[in-house]
Amino acid sequence: MRLPCPLCGDRDRREFYYQGHAVALDRPARDAGDGAWDDYLHNRDNIAGEVRDLWHHEAGCGAWIEVTRNTVTHVVSGARLVRGTAK
Amino acid sequence: MGYSALKIFKEGLFGQKGWKPVWRNPEPKAEYDVIIIGGGGHGLSTAYYLAKEHGITNVAVLEKGYLGGGNVGRNTTIVRANYALPGNSEFYSHSLKLWEGMEQDLNYNTMMSQRGVINLFHSDGQRDAFARRGNAMINQGDDAILLDRDGVRDLVPLIDFDNVRFPIYGGLYHPRGGTARHDAVAWGYARGADQRGVDLIQNCEVTGIDIEGGVVKGVQTSRGAIRAKKVAIVVAGRSSQVAEMAGMRLPIESHILQAFVTEGIKPILDQVISFGMGHFYISQSDKGGLVFGGDLDFYASYAARGNLPMMEHVMEAGMTLMPSIAKARVLRSWGGIMDMSSDGSPIIDKTETEGLYLNCGWCYGGFKAVPGSGFSYAHLIAKDMHHEPASQFRLDRFRTGRGLMDEEGTGSQHNLH
Ligand SMILES: Cc1cc2nc3c(=O)[nH]c(=O)nc-3n(C[C@H](O)[C@H](O)[C@H](O)COP(=O)(O)OP(=O)(O)OC[C@H]3O[C@@H](n4cnc5c(N)ncnc54)[C@H](O)[C@@H]3O)c2cc1C
Ligand SMILES: [Zn+2]
Numbered sequence: 463m464r465l466p467c468p469l470c471g472d473r474d475r476r477e478f479y480y481q482g483h484a485v486a487l488d489r490p491a492r493d494a495g496d497g498a499w500d501d502y503l504h505n506r507d508n509i510a511g512e513v514r515d516l517w518h519h520e521a522g523c524g525a526w527i528e529v530t531r532n533t534v535t536h537v538v539s540g541a542r543l544v545r546g547t548a549k
Numbered sequence: 550m551g552y553s554a555l556k557i558f559k560e561g562l563f564g565q566k567g568w569k570p571v572w573r574n575p576e577p578k579a580e581y582d583v584i585i586i587g588g589g590g591h592g593l594s595t596a597y598y599l600a601k602e603h604g605i606t607n608v609a610v611l612e613k614g615y616l617g618g619g620n621v622g623r624n625t626t627i628v629r630a631n632y633a634l635p636g637n638s639e640f641y642s643h644s645l646k647l648w649e650g651m652e653q654d655l656n657y658n659t660m661m662s663q664r665g666v667i668n669l670f671h672s673d674g675q676r677d678a679f680a681r682r683g684n685a686m687i688n689q690g691d692d693a694i695l696l697d698r699d700g701v702r703d704l705v706p707l708i709d710f711d712n713v714r715f716p717i718y719g720g721l722y723h724p725r726g727g728t729a730r731h732d733a734v735a736w737g738y739a740r741g742a743d744q745r746g747v748d749l750i751q752n753c754e755v756t757g758i759d760i761e762g763g764v765v766k767g768v769q770t771s772r773g774a775i776r777a778k779k780v781a782i783v784v785a786g787r788s789s790q791v792a793e794m795a796g797m798r799l800p801i802e803s804h805i806l807q808a809f810v811t812e813g814i815k816p817i818l819d820q821v822i823s824f825g826m827g828h829f830y831i832s833q834s835d836k837g838g839l840v841f842g843g844d845l846d847f848y849a850s851y852a853a854r855g856n857l858p859m860m861e862h863v864m865e866a867g868m869t870l871m872p873s874i875a876k877a878r879v880l881r882s883w884g885g886i887m888d889m890s891s892d893g894s895p896i897i898d899k900t901e902t903e904g905l906y907l908n909c910g911w912c913y914g915g916f917k918a919v920p921g922s923g924f925s926y927a928h929l930i931a932k933d934m935h936h937e938p939a940s941q942f943r944l945d946r947f948r949t950g951r952g953l954m955d956e957e958g959t960g961s962q963h964n965l966h
Pocket of ligand 2 (some may be wrong): 469470
């Protein structure tokens with residue numbers, strides 16, 4: 463599997479660290495309540511089909527990217543840079 | 550039909566013509582007391598124990614494919630009770646005891662082989678951690694022996710003891726652990742459930758769960774609607790999709806785990822060996838094939854096949870530990886879809902819908918749980934009360950943070966298990 467880093471182009475999967483679903487970009491407010499935090503930390507749509515997830519181009523340019531990918535076919539259809547995301 | 554030495558002898562004399570199909574292939578009835586969604590190891594053992602322990606026999610197991618076609622027939626068959634965390638420890642201890650009586654109980658040869666499991670360590674710090682784990686196992690009433698380097702060498706001569714990066718310091722030996730024939734476990738429970746009146750319905754995919762006023766009423770399937778007083782979800786890698794039919798979102802991500810087997814060779818390995826530092830484990834099947842695997846591919850996936858990077862990694866780790874296997878040819882590799890929970894431990898619980906139950910989150914370790922999970926899930930379904938050894942596997946631990954069960958101590962986060 464290759465991921466299209468917007469800065470480096472198509473790169474081998476081995477260069478990336480997988481963070482998980484892009485829900486990690488939507489950190490709830492501190493007082494949002496346990497339901498919101500449960501959804502952020504633990505619960506996942508876990509779709510069999512197209513998903514957006516976060517990868518870190520760890521052994522490359524160091525960018526965090528949001529990849530659109532199909533979990534059934536492994537087809538990767540796009541990627542964009544994300545900013546302001548802590549690991 | 551019971552199996553016995555006499556029966557085998559007689560069939561041998563008369564051309565093996567007396568064997569009959571081991572379970573019926575019934576049409577679904579209009580209504581059941583309990584519907585179990587998923588005919589994997591856990592679904593079949595749940596049905597068996599519902600019938601045997603609780604006398605509940607008006608039960609259907611609905612399986613979208615064929616019995617045993619999921620992870621129960623794809624795993625590397627390791628059975629063990631070497632957990633340290635309260636909650637896990639008593640559960641796996643109970644499950645191992647059920648394994649030990651399974652063949653007699655089911656009258657079925659599941660080839661349960663208590664050949665022992667050895668977890669290797671490579672530093673003083675790791676030895677301390679394994680000594681602590683061993684003590685926890687002994688406190689639970691199970692067996693653990695801390696082997697030094699020579700102790701490991703006596704049992705497993707063919708590994709590289711002097712690897713520069715990971716020299717072998719010793720191993721934690723769990724003699725009662727071992728392997729079993731995975732398909733036979735599914736078949737044995739299927740036969741036992743069928744004999745007690747459970748309907749095993751294959752090629753029957755559940756497509757919806759009917760709920761009225763917060764109470765479960767039945768399911769929609771590819772073979773029509775079926776009513777039920779209680780519905781029990783136990784579908785491993787497909788947990789999120791089936792739970793969504795009841796409006797639930799689960800703390801589960803589905804990931805692929807791969808495994809490999811070589812051509813059959815002469816016996817070189819008596820135990821199951823795990824080389825944690827390399828994310829590698831290996832055993833030798835009774836046919837002689839080396840059965841081995843490693844870690845997840847590490848990205849969410851529903852493709853029951855893996856990718857090259859993890860394959861390479863597993864082969865490299867195998868060569869690091871056991872250079873002697875270099876020339877064995879890999880015959881097959883495959884993958885299964887694992888229901889990974891965010892703390893790495895399972896869920897056996899009721900849901901907010903009355904009469905709807907949930908069993909999932911077994912990650913890469915649910916084969917050894919097949920008897921224990923079925924036993925405890927049947928108890929929960931029959932009595933609406935948690936079975937003591939499984940009473941910590943609550944769904945609300947993720948929302949409240951109370952009772953999270955992070956056995957590996959890595960943090961309760963999806964990408965860390
Ligand atoms: C490569 C590999 C190695 C492993 N090694 C080990 C090991 O050594 N030791 C260990 O303890 N564990 C191991 N495991 C984990 C273990 O196999 C699983 O945790 C366990 O089998 C899961 O439970 P199950 O048997 O009920 O799952 P499955 O056999 O997957 O059963 C779930 C069933 O639900 C069915 N289903 C899904 N959706 C629907 C629907 N909508 N309607 C009807 N039916 C449906 C599926 O078709 C499937 O048959 C391994 C797994 C893999 C993949
Ligand atoms: Zn890059």
